[in-house]
Amino acid sequence: MPSRTPAPAAAPAAPASPVAAADSADWGRVTEDGTVEVREGDDWRVVGQYPDGTHEEALAYYVRKFDDLAFKVHTLEQRHQSGGASASDLTSQAQKLVTEITGAAAVGDLASLHARLTALTETLSEAREAEAREAKELVEKAIADRTVVVEAIEAVAARDLGKVQWKQVTEEVSALFDTWQSQQQNGPRLPKGISQKLWKRFRDARAVVDKGRRAFYAELDETHKAARDRKNALIERAEALAPKGVDGIPAYRGLLDDWKAAGRAGRKADDALWARFKAAGDALYAARAEQSAAEEAESAPKIEARKALLEEAKAVADEPNIKQARALLTRIQRQWDEVGRIFPREQERALDDKLRVIEQALKSREEVDWKRNNPETKARANDMSQQLQDAIEKLESELAAAEKSGNKKAAKEAADALEARRAWLNALGG
Template sequence: MSVREGDDWRVVGEYPDGTPDEALAYYRRKFDDLALRVRTLEQRRLAGGASAADLRGQAKKLKEEVVGAAAVGDLAGLAERLDALTGTLAEASAEEAAAHRAAVEEAIAHRTSIVERVEALAARDPKSIQWKQATAELTAAFEEWQQHQQTGPRLPKSTGQALWKRFRDARSTVERHRRAFFAELDETHKAARDRKTRIIERAEALASKGEDGIPAYRALLDEWKAAGRAGRKVDDALWARFKAAGDALYSARAERDAAEQAESAPRIEARKTLLEEAKAVADTADLTKARQLLTSIQRRWDEVGRIFPRDTERALDDQLRRIENDLRAREEVDWKRNNPETKARANEATRQLEEAIAKLETELADAQAKGDKKAESAAREALDARRAWLKAIGG
């Protein structure tokens, strides 16, 4: 079968076992299949979502099939449509390639940031690292790497391998530092555990000394504080043993204190009775009798003996001391008042004031007789002042 295309005839193919109409229908179906494929590519381009580069490649391949195809139909029209589609896809492919390059560059930057975080962790001093947090950071970085590898664009092979090598090396360094740190920490904990165990043994050996072992136990407590950490659980268990050894010593002291306090109960009551009696000191006007009463109370106070606890004894002593201080203050005032020198000075001052008052009374009478109001006012003011002074010194 041949078909005329313009001024030329083109041999389409042979159909030996059928009629001309059957042959024509067959080769038209061939054209329809090609047209459907062209239309499908055009629709996929309009719908979007497909790769422009892939569609462009399919369009070029389909054009090769269309040109000179064993089909009857407007092959030239299909070829023109494919050329137009290829041209449109060429620009989209360029944009797509640029976007892909940008995505790859962004992916490289992201992977690089992950690597740099792990490298920074590997460069830190292992002794300054909080390893629980650092381990969590390392695990998070690895998971982020895997997630990005699965969902991000594919990196160039050489770039991806170089970044992975950096990540792997940094992670290995962190793991090596972690193992070394905890190995050293285990040794430190073991040494501290051994030291504290020996301290406990010495503390437990003090049990037979009772209260007398407390000073030695306190010295062991200082050693305990300097022994270092042995790990939380081990430290808690060791401390429980050490504290139990101390509690045994302090319980002996507590028993003694309880016994002393029981013995002190009647002494406390005796001193409280003396305090009630001592209240009369303040009410006794005669200082000699007040002093005699207080001296008697003080003598009996000392005869009562020591009181436990010490805080109770100090509180009772403070109450008696306040009574002593009050009496001493009264005695000082009395001594100052009855001091011969003080009395002599007071008598001289009284005499001078009395003479001044007599003189001022004369001046006041003269001013009144003369009707001199100004002189009268001045004499009266001065006279009132002298009388007030005389009264103040007991004259």
């Protein structure tokens, strides 16, 4: 049933339609009762009624309806020509527009709009095929990219998770998950079956890694707890040494070895525990520092006394009489011991070393004197000297006889032997 359209009370002025201005007689007509018809081929079709206006106003109204449809077709053609719009979307819109134009209550060349839409749809068909190929390629690439991510996390899960660096592994898994989400959000939509299969692989591999991480940190927590317990016990023992003062230092050093072997308790816990353990040791070493300071103050006059003895001991080297030199040194050594211990020990050792040089020099002199004055040594030396003197006299005779006879070879051998015997005699002091 044709629509009955009353004239608007105060319709705004509209631009003249090309159809209304030039082609209204070709495409539309109005009967005496205000019925508006549109020509479609050789037939006329009723599009509505406009009883309250003139025939021109009635045609103009339905021409504007046609112009709206023509504008939509033109806009669709422009979007296709300008690019950027999906051919599939444009095709869908064209099909909807065909439905809208078919039997439309409008006056104009509706057949031409149908023809333009048909031509546009045919043109879009090739574009849709190209889009489909491109979409397929994008999906295939997305599947390949997603598979790379899945295989990467499966490779992580296949490692010996008891020996990995978990900070590094956690960063790797987080990066792979971020990549997965980015591909899912920004990439093409994958077929549901493939997408679910890939996600299951990714999820299962990540679950393996998460399980390994939880096991590692659970074991690490137990290890840290055991180390904390051991170190707390060591702290209690170290703090109990405080009343012993300096005498507690050897025991504290033993506890320090145990501390090094106790293992790690976690960075924060270790720092706090070490602060307590070190404080207990600092108290012992502070007591030793106080004792050392007192000992050093007490040692000052002792140091001066030993320095004075060193000055006196210099006379030992100048004393020609070895017995008197030994007596002088013995007296100095006795007084040296009577001075008592000196602190710090390094200074005591330095003073002892200086006295030891004087002692060693005297000892060397005594050894030389003993060798020189030992009766047995003297007897052996005298016997050897006599033998050498006898040999020398014999060689002198042989040398004279060889020279007299002109035997140069015998003379040279006798001279060489004579020179050697004289050197030995001089070495014996003969």
